Amino acid sequence: xxxxxxxxxxxxxxxxxxxxxxxxxxxxxxxxxxxxxxxxxxxxxxxxxxxxxxxxxxxx
Numbered sequence: 001x002x003x004x005x006x007x008x009x010x011x012x013x014x015x016x017x018x019x020x021x022x023x024x025x026x027x028x029x030x031x032x033x034x035x036x037x038x039x040x041x042x043x044x045x046x047x048x049x050x051x052x053x054x055x056x057x058x059x060x
Contacts, residue, residue: 007035011043 010027013019 003030003032004035004039007031007039011036011039014040015043015047 006027010019010031013023
């Protein structure tokens with residue numbers, strides 16, 4: 001379970017675009033690539049959905 005939470009943290013930092021190289025290298029050695037892919041897809045879906053809701057709210 002902690003690996004999944006670490007994956008969420010790593011993906012959130014990657015969305016922002018701020019990450020130290022040492023932390024990136026640590027994530028590469030520790031995290032499961034499948035978790036990263038699943039969390040990233042969920043994050044993208046959440047981001048797109050929230051942007052769509054924001055646009056509908058502004059236009060209405």
